[in-house]
Amino acid sequence: MLTSTLEKNIFEHQGSKIKIEQQEVQIIARYEQPLVVVLDHVLTNEECDRLITLSQNRLARSKIGASKHVNDIRTSSSMFFDENENEFIGEIEQRISALMCVPVEHGEGIQILHYAPEQQFKAHHDYFVETSRAAANNRISTLIMYLNDVEEGGETLFPELNLSISPRKGMGVYFEYFYNDSLLNKQTLHAGMPVVKGEKWVATQWMRRKPYRV
Numbered sequence: 472m473l474t475s476t477l478e479k480n481i482f483e484h485q486g487s488k489i490k491i492e493q494q495e496v497q498i499i500a501r502y503e504q505p506l507v508v509v510l511d512h513v514l515t516n517e518e519c520d521r522l523i524t525l526s527q528n529r530l531a532r533s534k535i536g537a538s539k540h541v542n543d544i545r546t547s548s549s550m551f552f553d554e555n556e557n558e559f560i561g562e563i564e565q566r567i568s569a570l571m572c573v574p575v576e577h578g579e580g581i582q583i584l585h586y587a588p589e590q591q592f593k594a595h596h597d598y599f600v601e602t603s604r605a606a607a608n609n610r611i612s613t614l615i616m617y618l619n620d621v622e623e624g625g626e627t628l629f630p631e632l633n634l635s636i637s638p639r640k641g642m643g644v645y646f647e648y649f650y651n652d653s654l655l656n657k658q659t660l661h662a663g664m665p666v667v668k669g670e671k672w673v674a675t676q677w678m679r680r681k682p683y684r685v
């Protein structure tokens with residue numbers, strides 16, 4: 472039977488709605504193994520706008536010039552909020568923690584990414600290679616939240632699953648890679664496709680296997 476081979480997920484929510492405090496997050500679609508969940512109403516429009524405003528003048532441009540090679544994995548600009556840096560960020564972190572079924576202490580700071588036209592995040596895994604020091608407390612799951620509507624392009628693509636998600640403000644995509652079967656983890660390979668028109672803003676939460684915050 473197919474179900475006998477299914478591994479246990481971190482994400483425990485069933486059905487189509489997840490009520491967290493005042494927010495009613497909706498499950499739009501699920502890809503079962505590896506688990507990829509498309510979510511709506513993760514953030515309100517006001518929260519999306521505020522995350523953009525708060526991060527705007529703290530973005531650092533990725534290195535260009537000498538290092539501008541075709542193999543530059545990420546060409547967007549980014550920043551991290553400090554963990555629980557203010558009440559607003561703290562509330563968002565609590566919601567994300569409940570949504571991801573992982574205690575807030577396992578979370579890295581929320582990362583903001585900004586893509587201008589032609590910028591992209593080439594196919595990658597979010598977890599660290601086994602031989603790296605960071606792998607001692609590796610990442611286990613990701614939530615990508617879209618902070619604006621992109622005019623054209625900027626899809627999140629899972630090439631090994633033939634799955635593509637078009638960014639829409641307030642929506643999110645969740646996936647996990649803590650399976651015993653390393654092939655399933657590898658299949659969470661994903662990319663932020665080049666923005667064609669307009670710009671793209673995302674917020675990303677990565678969760679670690681063990682508490683990460685000091």
Ligand SMILES: O=C(O)CCC(=O)C(=O)O
Pocket residue numbers: 584592597613615625626627628661662663664673675
């Ligand atoms: O921008 C995207 O769609 C992908 C972002 C991403 O892969 C990440 O933040 O780890």
Ligand SMILES: [Fe+2]
Pocket residue numbers: 595596597661
């Ligand atoms: Fe990623």
